[in-house]
Amino acid sequence: MTAVLLPILIGVVYVLLGSLIPEPHRRRFNAVMIAGAGAAYLSGGALGPWELVFCSVMTYVAFRGLDSWTFIGIGWLLHTGWDVVHHLKGQPILPFAHDSSFGCALCDPVIAIWCFTGGRSVLTPLRSLVTR
Template structure:
C-alpha cells in the first residue's frame, strides 16, 4: 500500500489537472511544482540546503511556464529531494514518517505525464468513448 497509494495520488493529480484547459494547465502546474519545491522550508532539517534547493526548483518551474519538459524536470528534482529527506532529513508531513517516501513515488508519475506534454487524459477518454459509440443511422 505504501507504493500503490502514492501512484494513485499521482494519477488523481493528473486527472484533476486534465480538467484545466491549456495554456492555463501548463502554467498552473509550473506554479504547483514551484510550491512543492518550497514544501520542506519550514522544517526539512537540511539547513541552508533547503533554500538552495528551493532556488533551483523555482528557476526550473519558472522555465516550466513555457515548457512541459521543465515542469517534468522540476518534479524529478523534487523526487530526488524527497529521497534525501526520507533517508537523512525530516518527512514532508511531520506526523507521517514515510510521507517523503510516498512523495518520491508520486512525483515521477506526474513527471511522466509532464514529459508527454501534459495532455488532457479526460479529453483522451472522452474521445475514445465517443469513438466507440455505435452510430445511429437516420433514414
C-alpha cells in the same frame, strides 16, 4: 502494498484533475505547483542551507516551466530526489506521517511522465474509449 499503490494513485488523480484545466492555464498552474513543491521542505530545515539552495533551483525551474512542460517534468524529478533524501534522513515532508516523503517520491514521477509527454489532457482519449 498500500504505501506504494496509494501514492501512485494520487499521481494519477493529479493528472486527471490537471487535465480538467484548459491550456495554457494547465501549464502555468503546474509551474506554480513546482514552485510550491520547491518550498515544501523549508519549514523543516533538515538539510540546513541546502534547503534554500534547492528552493532557489526550483524557483528557476518553475519560471522556465511557465513556457515549458519539460522544465515542469524536470522539477517533479528534482522534487523526487529531494523526497528520497528527506526520507532517508528521517525528515518527512509531513512530520506527522513518517512515510510521506517516500510516498511523495512515488507520486512525483507519475506527474513528471505526464509533463514530459506535454501535459496533454488524458480525458479526451478516455472519453473516446468509453464511447466506443
